[in-house]
Amino acid sequence: MIRTLWQRTNNNQMDEGKKIAAIFATMNRAETAMECLRRLHGQSVRPDFIVVADNRSTDETVSGIKALGEELRLEITVLALKENLGNAGGIREAMDHAFRAGAGAVWILDDDSWPEPDSLKHLLDPEGPVTGIRSSMVSAPDGSGASWPLETQAEGARWKLEWNPVRGNSGPWIRIRRAWLGIL
Numbered sequence: 001m002i003r004t005l006w007q008r009t010n011n012n013q014m015d016e017g018k019k020i021a022a023i024f025a026t027m028n029r030a031e032t033a034m035e036c037l038r039r040l041h042g043q044s045v046r047p048d049f050i051v052v053a054d055n056r057s058t059d060e061t062v063s064g065i066k067a068l069g070e071e072l073r074l075e076i077t078v079l080a081l082k083e084n085l086g087n088a089g090g091i092r093e094a095m096d097h098a099f100r101a102g103a104g105a106v107w108i109l110d111d112d113s114w115p116e117p118d119s120l121k122h123l124l125d126p127e128g129p130v131t132g133i134r135s136s137m138v139s140a141p142d143g144s145g146a147s148w149p150l151e152t153q154a155e156g157a158r159w160k161l162e163w164n165p166v167r168g169n170s171g172p173w174i175r176i177r178r179a180w181l182g183i184l
Contacts, residue, residue, distance in 0.1 A: 018104020019048035020120070025090025026111035027055035030064040033111040037065065041072045045121040047107055049075040051098045053090030056081060077101070 022040050026033040033052065040050060050069075054062050062078055069076035079093055091108060098106050107120060144164075153159045 019102050020105050020107060021049050021051055021098035021103035022047035022107045022109060023051045023091065023094035023098055024109040024111050024113065025053040025055060025087050025094060026061060027084060028057045028059045028061060029111050030059055030061040033061060034064055034068045036109060036111050036113050037068050037072065037074065039114045041074055042117050043115065043120050044118050045124060047120060049077070049101065051077045051079065051094040053079045053081055053094040055084040055086065055090050
């Protein structure tokens with residue numbers, strides 16, 4: 001699932017020249033995490049760097065991520081955590097590292113996030129909504145619709161729960177009441 005693009009700024013626009021980091025946490029899911037990296041490599045607009053928090057994997061996850069990063073020439077930092085902090089704890093560590101490394105925004109993913117090629121491009125679109133959190137549509141693996149229902153609202157209409165919301169005339173944007181975010 002693709003989580004969100006989160007900015008460390010007080011305004012609604014991405015500061016010019018700021019770097020964007022893609023971040024996720026993983027544990028013992030080498031192939032899954034590496035597919036996420038392949039999808040990040042395939043973005044039409046790539047993140048400036050990637051931070052992966054590894055929650056004490058006991059398999060080849062860390063070595064696989066590092067090898068694939070070198071092969072694809074991605075700037076990847078793997079944080080080998082001393083204990084399993086879970087997904088939220090790993091995301092927190094990755095986010096902290098990304099901001100210390102100069103990111104102006106982080107794209108929060110899960111290791112099984114396999115974003116479409118224009119996902120980051122759409123999240124960064126200056127013509128998109130200027131308030132709130134920008135969150136990608138998370139589609140079911142079979143492409144049948146959303147992975148979970150979304151509370152959506154057409155302009156001037158009531159909120160309604162939908163599994164397959166229709167985007168409006170304003171581009172790839174839909175107005176949702178809630179995003180699937182944990183407390184970080």
